[in-house]
Amino acid sequence: MEELALDVTDYQQVHAIIRALRPKAVIMAGGMADVEACESDPERAFAVNSEGTRNVAKSLGNVGKMVYVSSNHVFDGTKGSPYGEDDTVAPLSAYGRAVVAAEQSVR
Numbered sequence: 001m002e003e004l005a006l007d008v009t010d011y012q013q014v015h016a017i018i019r020a021l022r023p024k025a026v027i028m029a030g031g032m033a034d035v036e037a038c039e040s041d042p043e044r045a046f047a048v049n050s051e052g053t054r055n056v057a058k059s060l061g062n063v064g065k066m067v068y069v070s071s072n073h074v075f076d077g078t079k080g081s082p083y084g085e086d087d088t089v090a091p092l093s094a095y096g097r098a099v100v101a102a103e104q105s106v107r
Contacts, residue, residue, distance in 0.1 A: 011059070018060055019063075032098075046097075074099050
C-alpha cells in the first residue's frame with residue numbers, strides 16, 4: 001500500500017484525499033501530542049488537534065466512520081478515582097483544551 005502524507009490543517013487537501021479514497025473508516029490517532037510543545041505553541045496545537053480532526057470528520061461526512069483516540073489530559077485529575085467517558089471534562093493545558101474541542105468536532 002502506498003503511503004500518503006496529509007496536512008490535516010488543510011481542509012481542501014483532507015477533503016480531496018478522503019473523497020478519492022472513500023475509506024470505510026478512519027482512525028484519527030495523529031496529532032500534536034507533546035504537551036510541552038502544545039503549551040509553547042497553543043495556536044498550532046489547536047490547529048492540528050482540533051481543526052485537523054474537524055477537517056477529517058467533516059470530510060468523511062457519511063462516507064465512512066471515524067474512530068477518535070482521546071487523552072486523559074481532558075480531565076483535571078481531581079476526581080480521586082478512574083475517569084469514565086461520561087465524566088465532565090476540565091482540561092488544564094492547551095493540549096487538553098484542543099483535545100476537548102476535537103472531541104466536540106467528532107460528535
